[in-house]
Amino acid sequence: MVSYFKEILVGFYSLLAGMAVTIRYFVKPIVTVQYPREKIEMTPRYRGYPQLTIDPETKTHRCIACEMCARICPSQLITVEGTKFPGEKQKRATKYIHEHQYCSLCGLCVEVCPTTALEFSQVYRLAGYSREDCVIDHLIVLQKRQRLAGFVATPVPTAEEIEAAKAAEAAAKAAKEKEAKAKAEAKGKPEGEVKE
Amino acid sequence: MEAMAQPAAVSILGMIAGLLGVIVLVSVNALFLIWMERKVSAHMQLRPGPMEVGWHGAIQTIADALKLMGKELITPKDVDRPVYLLAPIVVFLPVLLSFLVIPFSQSLVIRDMNVGVLLILAFASLTVLAILMAGWASNNKYSIFGAIRSVAQNIAYEIPLLITLMSIILMVGSFSLADIVEAQSAYWFVFVQPLAFILYITCATAETNRAPFDLPEAESELVAGFHTEYSGMRFALFFLAEYTNMFIVAAIATVFFLGGWRGPFLPGIVWFLIKVYFIIFVLMWFRWTFPRVRFDQLITFAWKILIPLAFANLIITAFILKLR
Numbered sequence: 474m475v476s477y478f479k480e481i482l483v484g485f486y487s488l489l490a491g492m493a494v495t496i497r498y499f500v501k502p503i504v505t506v507q508y509p510r511e512k513i514e515m516t517p518r519y520r521g522y523p524q525l526t527i528d529p530e531t532k533t534h535r536c537i538a539c540e541m542c543a544r545i546c547p548s549q550l551i552t553v554e555g556t557k558f559p560g561e562k563q564k565r566a567t568k569y570i571h572e573h574q575y576c577s578l579c580g581l582c583v584e585v586c587p588t589t590a591l592e593f594s595q596v597y598r599l600a601g602y603s604r605e606d607c608v609i610d611h612l613i614v615l616q617k618r619q620r621l622a623g624f625v626a627t628p629v630p631t632a633e634e635i636e637a638a639k640a641a642e643a644a645a646k647a648a649k650e651k652e653a654k655a656k657a658e659a660k661g662k663p664e665g666e667v668k669e
Numbered sequence: 670m671e672a673m674a675q676p677a678a679v680s681i682l683g684m685i686a687g688l689l690g691v692i693v694l695v696s697v698n699a700l701f702l703i704w705m706e707r708k709v710s711a712h713m714q715l716r717p718g719p720m721e722v723g724w725h726g727a728i729q730t731i732a733d734a735l736k737l738m739g740k741e742l743i744t745p746k747d748v749d750r751p752v753y754l755l756a757p758i759v760v761f762l763p764v765l766l767s768f769l770v771i772p773f774s775q776s777l778v779i780r781d782m783n784v785g786v787l788l789i790l791a792f793a794s795l796t797v798l799a800i801l802m803a804g805w806a807s808n809n810k811y812s813i814f815g816a817i818r819s820v821a822q823n824i825a826y827e828i829p830l831l832i833t834l835m836s837i838i839l840m841v842g843s844f845s846l847a848d849i850v851e852a853q854s855a856y857w858f859v860f861v862q863p864l865a866f867i868l869y870i871t872c873a874t875a876e877t878n879r880a881p882f883d884l885p886e887a888e889s890e891l892v893a894g895f896h897t898e899y900s901g902m903r904f905a906l907f908f909l910a911e912y913t914n915m916f917i918v919a920a921i922a923t924v925f926f927l928g929g930w931r932g933p934f935l936p937g938i939v940w941f942l943i944k945v946y947f948i949i950f951v952l953m954w955f956r957w958t959f960p961r962v963r964f965d966q967l968i969t970f971a972w973k974i975l976i977p978l979a980f981a982n983l984i985i986t987a988f989i990l991k992l993r
Contacts, residue, residue: 481974481978485867488958488959491958491959492954492955492958494958495713495954495957495958496954498712498713498714498715499709499712499713499954500712501715502715503711503712503715503716503717504715505715505716505717507717507720
């Protein structure tokens with residue numbers, strides 16, 4: 474008999490405790506945001522899609538078009554092209570396409586990059602109307618971010634510029650080879666001269 | 670009793686006005702309650718709820734109702750046709766009739782009968798019949814399960830409901846709702862009969878088939894219970910009846926325990942509606958707090974706890990009244 478009433482009282486108390494929890498939540502502020510109209514700040518460690526880092530010194534990207542990211546990507550969705558421009562020591566990316574619709578955000582590209590040219594972005598609104606909408610041209614994205622940060626946007630090389638750079642490089646290479654050949658010949662000639 | 674104001678229903682015009690008023694009240698109330706339920710549930714889960722149509726989604730339910738009206742009325746092949754078609758009407762009938770005796774304010778009552786309580790409770794039992802009809806006629810195992818559960822549950826919970834109300838009726842000495850409100854001029858009965866109030870709210874939750882006693886339409890186990898096979902406006906009638914039943918049980922709670930339309934400053938109707946919607950809020954609060962009970966727990970709870978407590982409450986009330 475005692476246990477009967479005890480059970481009723483304990484049960485009643487537990488019901489009241491539950492109701493206290495829900496009413497506390499009832500008056501708490503809402504955490505849901507109205508998605509298309511409101512934006513939220515992502516945490517700095519948020520792992521969005523990878524983007525090109527803006528180098529604090531040069532105010533541009535550090536991509537040397539080594540294609541390590543393209544090679545390690547498990548979904549093979551990164552396309553990088555690069556050319557060596559006259560007067561520069563290293564190759565520079567002329568095209569960086571990221572087909573985000575296939576991306577699993579594994580972050581291997583960010584890890585493998587030898588020049589730490591990639592970082593995770595804080596972009597979380599990635600909905601698009603078609604698969605093509607999800608293709609990200611990173612050089613264009615970089616330009617936008619540079620403008621927002623107040624830097625000069627790095628121009629994306631045009632096809633003619635790339636052709637010219639390639640031709641110049643080929644010419645330089647040819648000139649170098651010629652020079653090397655000439656050198657080698659010059660090296661071999663003195664002996665022959667001696668013979669003569 | 671008869672000398673009291675008998676405003677409406679004295680003429681044909683009064684009757685028509687009363688009927689129109691009730692129909693408007695029923696539909697507006699259901700529209701409001703569905704919106705309110707969605708908002709209450711949302712805020713308890715830290716969501717904003719409907720926000721798009723109208724101010725904070727206020728007319729979202731109207732859009733939903735219009736959509737329901739436009740839907741095709743599907744009648745499955747193997748249903749028991751006459752019963753199937755009659756069930757939504759039968760579920761709606763007691764709902765309308767119960768408004769006949771509810772005193773919204775001192776003068777705003779369609780017809781104050783001296784058997785008011787009995788009338789409401791008798792008609793409320795018809796809801797069970799409608800649910801049984803709907804479940805049986807649908808010829809669907811989930812529907813019939815919902816109907817069987819509903820019958821067992823409603824019969825079990827009607828007993829403590831009646832007994833708890835009986836203790837109030839003993840105190841007042843009348844079945845008329847107006848008299849019961851009149852008797853609370855000094856104090857509300859919730860203060861002298863707290864146990865009866867708690868028992869009544871519990872039974873009312875079960876009678877309206879709401880969580881945690883929503884086994885007849887437990888969506889996670891029975892699809893939609895007894896109204897699985899109903900679509901369009903027929904489904905809407907079940908929905909309307911459910912929310913109007915909530916209003917009616919809350920109105921009875923207000924009349925019996927919270928002093929009806931009594932209150933300072935504001936007119937009676939406003940006080941009445943404030944109290945009714947407060948009780949409805951409590952019912953919604955229950956729904957979004959408690960998990961659904963198992964069926965054996967449900968029946969055990971009614972027969973082993975609610976009925977003995979209700980009887981004890983009735984006997985103690987009777988003794989105190991006799992000794993006083």
